[in-house]
Amino acid sequence: xxxxxxxxxxPATVEDAVSxxxxxxxxxxxxxxxxxxxxxxxxxxxxxxxxxxxxGIDELIGVxxxxxxxxxxxxxxxYQVVHDPLIMQHCGLLAQAAGTVADPAVRHRGTLGGSVAHxxxxxxxxxxIVALDxxxxxxxxxxxxxxxxxxxxxxxxxxxxxxGEILTGIRVPKLGPGWxxxxxxxxRTAQAWAIVGVAALxxxxxxxxxxxxxxxxxxxxxxxxxxxxxxxxxxxxxxPEALRAAAxxxxxxxxxxxDLHGAPDYRRHLARVLTGRALEAAAGV
Amino acid sequence: MxxxxxxxxxxxxxxxxxxxxxxERVAPCMPGATIDSVDGDxxxxxxxxxxxxxxxxxxxxxxxxxxxxxxxxxxxxxxxxETRGAGTASATVRSKLESxxxxxxxxxxxxxxxxxxxxxxxxxxxxxVGGRLIGIFADxxxxxxxxxxxxxxxxxxxxxxxxxxxxxxxxxxAAPADSTPDEALPIDVLNLxxxxxxxxxxxxIQTLGDLTRRTEQQLRAIxxxxxxxxxxxxxxxADRGLALAESADRPVTPxxxxxxxxxxxxxxxGRHAGPSETDAxxxxxxxxxxxxxxxxxxxxxxxxxxSTWQPPDNEAIDLLGVAGLPVLKRAVPAAAALIAILFVLxxxxxxxxxxxx
Numbered sequence: 001x002x003x004x005x006x007x008x009x010x011p012a013t014v015e016d017a018v019s020x021x022x023x024x025x026x027x028x029x030x031x032x033x034x035x036x037x038x039x040x041x042x043x044x045x046x047x048x049x050x051x052x053x054x055x056g057i058d059e060l061i062g063v064x065x066x067x068x069x070x071x072x073x074x075x076x077x078x079y080q081v082v083h084d085p086l087i088m089q090h091c092g093l094l095a096q097a098a099g100t101v102a103d104p105a106v107r108h109r110g111t112l113g114g115s116v117a118h119x120x121x122x123x124x125x126x127x128x129i130v131a132l133d134x135x136x137x138x139x140x141x142x143x144x145x146x147x148x149x150x151x152x153x154x155x156x157x158x159x160x161x162x163x164g165e166i167l168t169g170i171r172v173p174k175l176g177p178g179w180x181x182x183x184x185x186x187x188r189t190a191q192a193w194a195i196v197g198v199a200a201l202x203x204x205x206x207x208x209x210x211x212x213x214x215x216x217x218x219x220x221x222x223x224x225x226x227x228x229x230x231x232x233x234x235x236x237x238x239x240p241e242a243l244r245a246a247a248x249x250x251x252x253x254x255x256x257x258x259d260l261h262g263a264p265d266y267r268r269h270l271a272r273v274l275t276g277r278a279l280e281a282a283a284g285v
Numbered sequence: 286m287x288x289x290x291x292x293x294x295x296x297x298x299x300x301x302x303x304x305x306x307x308x309e310r311v312a313p314c315m316p317g318a319t320i321d322s323v324d325g326d327x328x329x330x331x332x333x334x335x336x337x338x339x340x341x342x343x344x345x346x347x348x349x350x351x352x353x354x355x356x357x358x359x360x361x362x363x364x365x366x367e368t369r370g371a372g373t374a375s376a377t378v379r380s381k382l383e384s385x386x387x388x389x390x391x392x393x394x395x396x397x398x399x400x401x402x403x404x405x406x407x408x409x410x411x412x413x414v415g416g417r418l419i420g421i422f423a424d425x426x427x428x429x430x431x432x433x434x435x436x437x438x439x440x441x442x443x444x445x446x447x448x449x450x451x452x453x454x455x456x457x458x459a460a461p462a463d464s465t466p467d468e469a470l471p472i473d474v475l476n477l478x479x480x481x482x483x484x485x486x487x488x489x490i491q492t493l494g495d496l497t498r499r500t501e502q503q504l505r506a507i508x509x510x511x512x513x514x515x516x517x518x519x520x521x522x523a524d525r526g527l528a529l530a531e532s533a534d535r536p537v538t539p540x541x542x543x544x545x546x547x548x549x550x551x552x553x554x555g556r557h558a559g560p561s562e563t564d565a566x567x568x569x570x571x572x573x574x575x576x577x578x579x580x581x582x583x584x585x586x587x588x589x590x591x592s593t594w595q596p597p598d599n600e601a602i603d604l605l606g607v608a609g610l611p612v613l614k615r616a617v618p619a620a621a622a623l624i625a626i627l628f629v630l631x632x633x634x635x636x637x638x639x640x641x642x
Contacts, residue, residue, distance in 0.1 A: 040338055043402050044370060045341070047340065140512075151508065154416060155336075155337075155479050155480075156410050156413070157336050157338065157410075159480075162480075162513065164509045258286075
């Protein structure tokens with residue numbers, strides 16, 4: 001289908017983009033890779049009057065080493081995330097999860113920042129970002145600000161970004177030695193959205209789990225940290241039995257959606273099973 | 286999707302019955318709804334739904350299809366069509382009233398049906414959002430009914446235990462003595478953006494009263510409330526004749542928690558979520574603090590509903606203007622077929638001419 005009519009600007013700097021956005025308020029929408037927004041436009045489910053294309057702002061691409069953090073530009077594509085040596089070395093979970101996003105064509109166009117700012121509850125990267133305790137960097141008319149990942153996702157497709165704000169980058173803490181990771185995703189066709197996804201990070205010491213972090217995809221309107229699993233896994237033996245026992249509470253307190261792909265009970269079951277698998281893989285047992 | 290909500294209100298059943306039958310007062314309880322016209326029992330209106338970048342407006346009608354005083358059942362049917370697309374949404378809302386002394390227990394069964402693009406593309410998100418809207422509708426209905434009660438002393442309302450949802454909590458705050466009925470309404474009636482709504486709720490602001498006890502500075506201090514949200518909140522409050530607190534002369538304190546039997550008029554609102562209501566317990570746990578309200582002012586929601594109606598944009602597409610010359614290519618096969626037929630006809634005529642010769 002043909003999208004409704006809209007104006008289009010392609011600023012060269014973040015400042016220009018912010019002022020273009022600020023001028024039009026809620027009628028303007030940022031576009032980066034366009035892999036989520038363009039389908040919405042073509043289906044005429046969204047009618048922005050102005051698209052601000054970040055495609056001309058190259059400072060938003062790339063990965064920088066900031067000591068104990070990595071700063072990943074919002075326009076870095078999934079493909080670049082998968083193949084970046086710094087990300088591979090310091091937060092491999094992000095690279096592994098980005099490799100499961102949709103299909104190669106989408107991974108070449110779609111961007112990390114776009115996927116996170118779109119905040120689709122079935123998107124893979126929001127749960128990973130939440131599990132990694134990352135920080136979002138936003139720039140708006142009032143200057144820059146930082147938003148912790150766990151305060152960033154507010155609702156279906158809704159984030160803490162204001163109408164005039166642009167997500168410029170994501171600061172991810174480097175995982176030290178001893179951390180293992182795994183993103184487990186369940187879907188029926190290769191490029192489909194996750195019916196349920198689980199991002200697990202496990203730090204082992206002396207055959208025990210010293211610390212675990214678990215993020216759940218598509219188990220609610222926003223990505224969720226499975227706090228009860230994290231508490232149960234911490235201090236547990238790094239054995240398949242202990243980790244599976246810890247994973248039993250993965251679905252507690254969640255309100256997963258019901259749709260064609262699965263009923264809430266099915267999703268809760270998936271969450272428990274996938275959390276067990278992800279923890280085992282992350283702990284290397 | 287089938288949903289069930291239930292709540293108790295401290296008004297006698299006859300009163301609740303009367304209010305529930307007043308379309309003009311029931312309709313504004315639906316978030317995002319505006320009334321275009323009222324004709325007897327039938328009400329024409331539209332409802333705007335916005336989820337992130339997705340926005341849809343459904344226009345349609347709502348009317349009562351069942352009024353059975355013997356069975357204490359009221360059924361309201363609403364059906365609408367997308368104003369910019371072919372999708373439809375319909376809901377049958379069946380309310381059953383059960384009298385329990387001075388209280389009325391209301392069970393709301395809703396069957397919600399969404400068709401078309403939004404339903405397909407949204408992977409169920411829109412149905413979920415619709416279910417949530419109906420949850421808010423039930424809350425608003427409860428708030429409006431509770432505001433109906435007379436100021437006469439009544440037996441203390443005992444909180445109805447939540448039926449089965451573990452995440453539910455029943456938090457109750459009492460509004461200050463000078464509150465107006467409007468202040469008892471949940472902030473949902475303002476139809477704020479979901480960002481502003483979530484942020485206010487996270488800060489413990491549940492009712493218009495909670496909101497008007499804050500100053501502008503305090504709201505600004507809340508994460509994610511910026512100048513745009515603030516302006517929106519202020520204008521929507523002004524539509525209802527309310528305003529934010531002044532910064533200096535009205536010290537703001539959280540509403541004091543009052544034991545359940547102090548004003549004896551709080552609604553007990555156990556809510557029972559249907560199986561598909563997805564959002565977190567926080568949402569389900571929505572409870573509206575209320576106090577005795579004056580009868581004449583409870584029409585307020587209907588009267589003050591800000592009108593957000595806008596003429597629908599022209600849907601017609603100028604195909605040539607949008608797609609340009611390539612559209613003409615679509616005529617090529619037809620033209621080719623015509624030419625082919627012409628050749629065949631010419632050939633036949635020539636052959637006949639040769640035969641005659």
